[in-house]
Amino acid sequence: MNEFIEAQVAFGWEDLRSSYDVVIVGGGGHGLSTAYHLATRHGITNVAVLERGYIGSGNTGRNTTIIRANYSIPEAVRFYQRSVDLYSRLEEETGRWIMHDRKGLLWLVHGVPGTRNERARSIVNQAFGADTVYVTPEEVGEICPDVDLNAGGGEYRVMGGSYSPHAATARHDRVVWALAEGAMKLGVHVHQRTAVTGLLKAGDRVTGVMTDRGPVAAGVVVSAVGGHVSTLAAMAGVRLPIRTHPLQAFVTNHYARSFRPIVASAEMGFYVSQTPRGEMLLGSRIDTQPSYSYRSSYEFLSYCSLPAVTLLPFLRNLTILRQWAGICDMSVDMSPIMGYTGVEGFLVTTGWGTGGFKGIPAGGEQMAELISTDRTPELIAPFSLDRFKRDRLMFDPGSTGTTH
């Protein structure tokens, strides 16, 4: 018997109506979280989430499910820590098991400059609510005895790192389903296999969407699309400073659970955790060439495995089960873009890069508040689209796409 078989969630699918107060394009984590928070926090339930495939079929269902707030700039630490907190309450709130597991994250460095950066990270984290601490190699060894501190010969010996006890993982699909079910229970419509093909406009104002099942009028259209967001935004006349890069991952077969933390090395280019089912889940940096491709490469298996088996020698004997790719919308400053676009009736939540899964609860909560109050909440004000015009970019060395 498999305890991981989803046994609780029940969806209530409804027919597509011709008009909603809010139409959210994209049935991934952010779209559904926005709908969920509109319904649960603000009583706004005349809402439709339109999904081209099945819910969670985009990057939400392809990411490596790490939840962390150990960013390097105050604005990002605050935002992601809010998301960390919301995630830790999501099971209680929805009554659904999302396999939330607080594992702690070891972020290793292999040189003196790296140790300075990790000290800096721990300082800004603590100042803005995240519990990251700097750790010595000895402390690394205590937290994760499997790490070969000498890295097989010294070239990449562990010089230190940071440790974030708050870091967790959750099952991506279950997050999607818990949010979708929670929103649907309160009357939100979720429509799968409903592709948005255009935007309805009155003058400059966006008044709805055209779908392959007909037009749908909307008081507000929210783009929570991953991947082809630039195309949708262009229909509204909005230019987004975004490029899309593939991001690959792989899992090994299942092993009895005994590997506790998430271990990452941005310098060597990999991170690893053990899933609740016992697979070791590995990822690396984004592919350097922009692309919308979901194709995997063998080189990825090689360049991700080498540093992993060097630092964690026991991984050498694990057999690889499956690899896959997702795509990341990277904004110019690697930080998300949330809120107003300058076009009336059209909002975006995008540019999630490698941080999309982490940001699902807080991103949805804040977008819902913005829609409900028609004011940008303070927590996401730094991430609004007009920051590029105002020259107030949110570059964060902790989200440069190297490690997730």
Place this chain on the structure above:
Amino acid sequence: MIDFDGTPVPFEEGDTVLTAVLRAGLWPWRGCLCAEGDCPYCLVTLGGVSYVRACRTPAAEGLRVESHPSDGYPSLPSSTRASTRDSAVGFEMIHCDTVVIGQGRSGRKAAAEAEERGRSVVALDARVGREAVGVYAGPEVVARTPDGMLRIFCEEVVVATGSVEVQPVCPGNQLAGILTRRAAEGLAASGVDLGRVVSVGAGPDGIHHEPARGRLVRFEGEGSVQRVVTVDDNTGVERTYPCDTAVIGLGSGPRDTLARMAHGSPGVRSVGSAAGDLDRPPVPEAGVVCPCSGVTVDDLRSVWDRGFHELELIKRSTLAGTGPCQGAVCMPHVRSFVAAGGQELPPSFTARPVVTQITMGEAAAGWYHHADRRTALHEEHLALGAFMERSGGWLRPWTYGDADREYWAVRAGVSICDVSTLGKVLVSGPDAEGFLERIYPATIAPLRPGQAKYVLVLDERGYVFDDGLVCREDASRFLLTSTSAGAGYFEMWLRDCAEGWEMDVRILDRTASWGAINVTGPRSGDLLSRLGAPDLLPSFMGHTDMEVAGVACRVMRMSFTGEISYELHHQASRSRELWRALLESGADLDVWPHGIEVLEELRLEKGHILVGVDSLPDSTPRRLGHGWAVRMDKGDFVGRRAVARTSRMDLDRLLVGLEMDGAPPPRGAILRVEGAYAGFVTSSTWSRVLGRSVMLAWMNARDGGFADDVLIDGRPARRVAVPFYDPEGLRVRA
């Protein structure tokens, strides 16, 4: 003998572990064995590696085989094993025209045809240990062979992997003693005694068996199958067939994972039964559908009834098809189940690599860690006891072990530093001056031959992405320097600009070809005069060509350390000779090299920024306090429009110099003004010469201005003008 869970098992030539174990009368595996590498039932642990298929493992003398735990997953291997280098696994890349995967009838035919057409062919076949791992874009086929990993780059891939037999789904299908038809035929031929055989569906050839009439309902038995139960759908009457072994002939479907993995890429095609149709199994009614994830038909019904109506949603909610057999067992049945819900037979799950489960050690074979570059002086640094550190893609001496000695050699005597890693680019041509005027925000035209100038490099957004020097050689030729980390990008960017602007310039990167040694300290002139002609030494921000210790050098007088400095650029082939001459000749001056650690202290005392350390990716010259390095009273240059636009906005933050008593706060330490966050430290050091801590920090504007006094870790710090040390620059000009 092989050792199977402690039991000695004899084997014959050509046996797999599966064959030998079954012939010995053991049957340690539950479920319907396929003996062809598809099902997940015969997995064993071998030499510390789990998830190895017994049916794909040749029996060999002394082989120790352990079965997987019956309740749960194998343990993670021990972490105490010392790591070894990856050379243990063989690795090779080959190139050919055609790869044929599978050497059954259709595969052999495809290979022969390709050879007739004069194509070079590589044939793979899992049955002889040449297993395809995946088909990737290219096309590229990766295989595991007895010699190690093989990456094959080709023009054409023929997937001739045959078919997979359909597995039974009904109660009791997880009992031992069940075989697919082909498995039974092969095992019987190898001398495995199957006892009393009852067949379901198409019966096996060459084996005495009793065919079970009717539709399969369940298997019965304790641990292993003892009875096959069928039903006559017309009468509803069940029939029971006692047996030792049940053999299942329910048809087959294409073994097409490799072909589907290629996503219809050109150059990849299937032939034979790999291109055939699925014998669609009946809609499953009860029993285990997915043995890997323990999913039953009831589980499928349960999620279906709660709205999981897509094949992928069913897979994700039950995890059917996500185990080691990658859906080989369950997929036909799950597809049938979905189709019964009123939908068409859905296409198979997405096929993802890998199909042969290689270890991470095998995947790492043939790959290398990042290749850090070494300067020509690498061995010299090691000989002096240097601790080397990765920096900007190079290995550089961090310290020679005594920072105090290194520091005072610079401030009070003479020191040398390997700065070979600096970016160095020659630009020549009729448009060279005009080109550089467009590249840099500084004016270039007034620069005379033999003079140098500090410059920032901006991107189109007006943000600083590099800095360096421009040295003019003559009217039409310049040497540009850049940061070590930025050198590669800088040179590419120059070429792109020259091409885009259609300017007549020649560009040659000298970064790796020229070594550079900085001779610095109040006595640097003394040292150089011993090795060359003292009256030829250039004045501050000048450069000249001369021999030093017999080595042709471009000598550039500038300063990053705050003391008189001569940078000696020379052919990298002469670096060691020059380095040794400097050390030997300056022995009585106590010349001693300094590493990057001390260099960062020295430059910080002078308030020099390190691009990438003190700057952020959106640092405008104004934010860096380097507005002076931008001349708006010249023609167009990269970033000019952005600078003009942003300079009209309020300055929101500024890189400032701070000093405080006591120990330096670390990089990242937070500035507070009246308790509120006001910025953070980017570089800090205890200044040995000044006797206080100095730092650069980003400070946020407050009410349109910048505070003079801040608290860092509760201690007061003052904003001061930079440089901290020798603000008039008297020492560098002396």
Place this chain on the structure above:
Amino acid sequence: MSAPDYFERLEATRIVAAPGALDEVESPDGGHLVRLAPDDLLVIPPLERVDVADPYAIIEPETGFSAAWFDRSELARLQAVSTWEFPRRRPDFAQGHLAGIPVKMLFEEGGILVLVPAALTHHLEERLGMGERQ
């Protein structure tokens, strides 16, 4: 002896000039002209005197590469660590990676001259399993 023990620093001349002017440069006796790019020429061994019909030509001694000669019997071994297929024509020139290290290769009838950036030489030696340097 077909496999070299190690790479040695190459002495050559590098000329960046108008493509037409480079076409006129003559090969030194027994040496090589390696056209790295239309405007970029490597001359092995170095030239004493260079006449290039481009007043703006950059002509520099080049010591930024290491070189080793591999007998043609070594070809398969080098090919086995290369993702790209070597040319079959002789003589020919190609640039790519060997064992992940960027190289320039001159294919001659008798073998291959491999050039590697000097700063990466030790990596290539290690990856090709070449002997320890004295």
